[in-house]
Amino acid sequence: RVVRRHRRCRKTRYRQARFNNRKRADGWLAPSLKHRVETTLTWVNRLISSCPITDISMELVRFDTQKLQNPEISGVEYQQGVLLGYELREYLLTKWQHQCAYCGGQNIPLEIEHIQPKSQGGSDRVSNLAIACHKCHQKKGSQALEQFLEKKPEILKRLLVQAKAPLKNAAAVNSTRWALFNSLKLTGLPIEIGTGGLTKYNRTVQGLPKTHWLDAACVGKSTPTRLKIKTHQPLLITCFGRGGRQKAAPNKRLPIRHNPLKPIKGWLTGDIAKHKTHGIGRITLRSRGSFVLTKPDKTQFSV
Template sequence: MSNLVFVLDTNKKPLTPCKPSMAHKLLTAGKAAVFRRYPFTIILKKVVIATPQLIILKLDPGSQTTGIALVQDEQVIFGAELTHRGQTIKASLESRRLLRRSRRNRHTRYRQARFLNRTRQEGWLAPCLQHRVETTLTWVNKLLRLAPIGSIVQELVRFDLQQLDNPEISGIEYQQGELKGYEIREYLLNKWQRKCAYCGIENVRLQIEHIHPKSQGGSNRISNLCLACEKCNTQKGTQSIELFLTHKPDILKKILSQAKHPLKDATAVNSTRWALFNRLKETGLPISTGSGGLTKFNRTRLNLPKTHWLDAACVGEVNSLQVLTSQPLLIKATGHGSRQMCRTDKFGFPSRYVPRLKFVKGFQTGDIVKAIVSSGHKVGTYIGRVAVRTTGSFNISLKKTLVQGISHKYCSLIHRKDGYLYAT
């Protein structure tokens, strides 16, 4: 079961996606042509007047991977997982910072320093966080051009931090209803890395534990809760944590310190999702939201496995869900290369220069091509990403090997480089 195929009419109007078998019949009969490989899209050779049925686009933004799902009539017809490169951007900026700092320390400055007189605009995000917003928005706009999307549902906050701090903020019904405990347990699982806070054991059933026992005045606030295995929870009982960890001062200090601090990843991701939410409103489509606790509740109730794209399908209000695909499109952001005119060595000095023109014979490095070699020592058909050379002799990267010295005359373009790697 694979994703449904996107369909456009001859005027590039999005139509209702079809099954791969139907797309194959249309292509074989010559009634359609391939418009895009990833995600796979066909374009009809006629105009369609009928109004297609609208589709719901659901998003589950994450710090490393964002889940994407298209739902129509409570059926998941398309799934994708978008892997961000925020850590790569952060590493590049840190490397550049170190090089510039080393140059400033060589006493070669010819102007006054100006790295301390910069101001940040309102709503500024770090480049690694802004990348997540921009990349997700890029794919939202792509899907808007390929499918008749009528509304967007986004998981706005992973954890309702205000709700966790004050259980009565939204009324007693919220905490005592079907969602009771989901927000708190999911928050604690992330805050304590799904380990026992006392012994560090993993992959066992964990219980919610009061750091300061209730019998000694401890509260139910989120800052007084942690996770413990059954053995540690039983041994601790109603003892104070200082008495229980008398012989483990390092663990005691770590637990007390971590309990006071909020979940940093949750705060960062929440800020990113608010920025994404404000950008999504610019599309003009109706937007609804849901929390991470509600997503987990829906996924557990529907007995679905834990994946990013299925989490996206469970965002918001869900009554029932039928999954029509088991092969989501895996998308990895790689960027468009560097704008440096020359490469540097480990000390920051120029080591080699790069060609000014990226295109050679109509191809650029990163394009997916199909090469049919009919003569010579490398007869065969090769499909993969190409690395261009000014001589016109290219290298093609296959799944397991690298084929070198393929002439551009044998190559035909399949998919232009767009800054992403694709897999299923």
């Protein structure tokens, strides 16, 4: 034992350093993000195998933050071109959580508002823009922010913080979207990418209501000028777990239970099974060997 221990910590000059030699591969994703990419890919492959699909349109970004932030957008630039305006509007709506920055009003028409008014030298930079309802917008007019919110210091404080903060989840979305794009390329189909602003523009031009599945139909430049929507009910997909991986389930200190190795009698949690009397349902494993069958209407049977 002594010899072994010494061998393991002996310093010899040609030996490579063995500490700190674990690193994550390039393109590593957290399991929660990886699952998003993989689930999407699974369904893309399933649809390809059963439908005559020739192209993929992917919404690569909700908003083109680079377009919004890198070149400081001046007034003329973002008034030119309908798309850029859409991009900016979408970004601002999400940033201000679809509510008036001053009164918190929701589900009302919202306008883009200059925090420091243009008449007082305020710029058209994104950090100087907020979302306000018509009433607040008119009421504020060309007053400075400090003057307008003189009697509401807590709103003033929150507003100044929120104006400067960029959208948080942009980084997480950034990493998954390229991973998804690269794995979609492996399907061999031509991929077209579009932005969220373009999607909204396409949807509005068609006069379609705001839903995720109609948005999906409007992604990219390939969207036809008239979309024929033949259904009112899209295919809704929900992910369920396939059972845990924990082998020893502890209380605070000690293992109190050992979970059996999967599969049990050839079954895994999440398998779809057909029972003689109860019909089709989802299986949940039990180590005792009698499983739980959950029907689509959530009723459960021991089978």
